[in-house]
Amino acid sequence: xxxxxxxxxxxxxxxxxxxxxxxxxxxxxxxxxxxxxxxxxxxxxxxxxxxxxxxxxxxxxxxxxxxxxxxxxxxxxxxxxxxxxxxxxxxxxxxxxxxxxxxxxxxxxxxxxxxxxxxxxxxxxxxxxxxxxxxxxxxxxxxxxxxxxxxxxxxxxxxxxxxxxxxxxxxxxxxxxxxxxxxxxxxxxxxxxxxxxxxxxxxxxxxxxxxxxxxxxxxxxxxxxxxxxxxxxxxxxxxxxxxxxxxxxxxxxxxxxxxxxxxxxxxxxxxxxxxxxxxxxxxxxxxxxxxxxxxxxxxxxxxxxxxxxxxxxxxxxxxxxxxxxxxxxxxxxxxxxxxxxxxxxxxxxxxxxxxxxxxxxxxxxxxxxxxxxxxxxxxxxxxxxxxxxxxxxxxxxxxxxxxxxxxxxxxxxxxxxxxxxxxxxxxxxxxxxxxxxxxxxxxxxxxxx
Ligand SMILES: [Zn+2]
Numbered sequence: 001x002x003x004x005x006x007x008x009x010x011x012x013x014x015x016x017x018x019x020x021x022x023x024x025x026x027x028x029x030x031x032x033x034x035x036x037x038x039x040x041x042x043x044x045x046x047x048x049x050x051x052x053x054x055x056x057x058x059x060x061x062x063x064x065x066x067x068x069x070x071x072x073x074x075x076x077x078x079x080x081x082x083x084x085x086x087x088x089x090x091x092x093x094x095x096x097x098x099x100x101x102x103x104x105x106x107x108x109x110x111x112x113x114x115x116x117x118x119x120x121x122x123x124x125x126x127x128x129x130x131x132x133x134x135x136x137x138x139x140x141x142x143x144x145x146x147x148x149x150x151x152x153x154x155x156x157x158x159x160x161x162x163x164x165x166x167x168x169x170x171x172x173x174x175x176x177x178x179x180x181x182x183x184x185x186x187x188x189x190x191x192x193x194x195x196x197x198x199x200x201x202x203x204x205x206x207x208x209x210x211x212x213x214x215x216x217x218x219x220x221x222x223x224x225x226x227x228x229x230x231x232x233x234x235x236x237x238x239x240x241x242x243x244x245x246x247x248x249x250x251x252x253x254x255x256x257x258x259x260x261x262x263x264x265x266x267x268x269x270x271x272x273x274x275x276x277x278x279x280x281x282x283x284x285x286x287x288x289x290x291x292x293x294x295x296x297x298x299x300x301x302x303x304x305x306x307x308x309x310x311x312x313x314x315x316x317x318x319x320x321x322x323x324x325x326x327x328x329x330x331x332x333x334x335x336x337x338x339x340x341x342x343x344x345x346x347x348x349x350x351x352x353x354x355x356x357x358x359x360x361x362x363x364x365x366x367x368x369x370x371x372x373x374x375x376x377x378x379x380x381x382x383x384x385x386x387x388x389x390x391x392x393x394x395x396x397x398x399x400x401x402x403x404x405x406x407x408x409x410x411x412x413x414x415x416x417x418x419x420x421x422x423x424x425x426x427x428x429x430x431x432x433x434x435x436x437x438x439x440x441x442x443x444x445x446x447x448x449x
Pocket of ligand 1: 155156157182234235281282
């Protein structure tokens with residue numbers, strides 16, 4: 001086995017982290033940032049990276065990844081999903097517990113944590129709030145918390161019983177962990193497949209109304225008020241939900257919220273030709289909601305852009321809209337999809353080319369915060385991930401070209417599944433290097449594991 005070079009000099013890049021934007025070089029050694037200075041002298045023994053025209057950012061952190069292991073290894077494994085993550089610029093993933101079996105016990109946590117030791121990036125896990133995600137009885141959250149679990153969620157479904165959710169919030173508060181809710185009232189969702197609106201009416205497909213999400217967001221805001229516990233809202237997809245989150249945060253309630261790249265980029269009209277790749281839960285919404293999500297984005301309502309990377313085998317998607325599985329993959333292309341759409345939202349030049357980002361420093365910091373230090377804080381992994389890029393900090397770093405325009409092709413995917421919604425989307429900004437704990441895992445856009 002070739003021993004990896006563990007000393008790197010990153011020269012000429014523009015650093016963006018929670019301290020701001022600055023021109024500086026970085027020296028990486030032994031897994032940490034050994035120096036972060038305006039100019040670092042060249043020296044032998046360091047592998048040098050020319051980062052001129054590139055942005056050097058803390059490594060991306062995804063709060064919402066489905067890795068499908070154990071139980072559906074044909075769709076994804078911890079290893080294949082991690083490799084997709086490296087290509088997308090991620091250095092840490094938080095994997096969802098809706099595997100088979102569910103990650104709902106200390107034994108299950110111990111099993112997946114062992115599997116994740118082999119991963120080329122840092123994989124963290126969230127645990128289930130209720131046993132088997134059945135919404136009936138609470139899991140042993142404190143025992144799982146002792147093993148390092150910091151987020152708990154029944155993602156895939158919301159906790160339907162308000163009283164049980166209240167007890168879960170009280171329990172979580174007592175042990176210092178955060179609950180994350182997939183907001184969907186199952187009765188209102190009524191086994192729908194896509195957004196309820198003009199598109200569902202034209203296609204004759206059963207819809208999921210915005211209200212299915214909005215009523216649970218409203219209920220849970222009141223439960224946070226009642227309990228004082230922290231709550232994270234997963235994949236907010238409607239304008240109303242984002243407005244409610246904005247008001248609740250303005251009141252000082254301990255609430256955070258994420259938005260997905262696909263809800264920011266894709267409207268439900270994508271389903272007009274019955275393409276099941278675009279079937280996802282919560283569903284792609286109308287353009288009115290997409291406008292509302294961007295309004296919320298610019299108002300600083302969101303704390304994270306999270307992929308909801310949801311791999312599915314071909315068989316699960318090669319069927320009717322009603323029968324197809326919910327979900328799309330997102331780790332590869334997530335950042336480029338959001339930055340590309342941000343260019344369109346801000347009416348910025350579409351001509352590409354290498355060089356300085358067209359975004360203002362404030363816009364750049366805001367975007368990167370949603371991919372790095374803010375999600376790292378929510379997952380309570382900010383000692384290791386999310387920067388800042390200062391001396392003695394762990395070297396979890398992503399370097400991207402902020403102007404490169406590109407298209408993602410099927411042949412680029414390293415995921416075991418192919419259900420990416422971005423093949424026809426103009427992406428802006430491509431990840432060129434990813435460093436995980438000081439080791440180069442992506443080199444000039446190619447995996448080096
Ligand atoms: Zn979900």
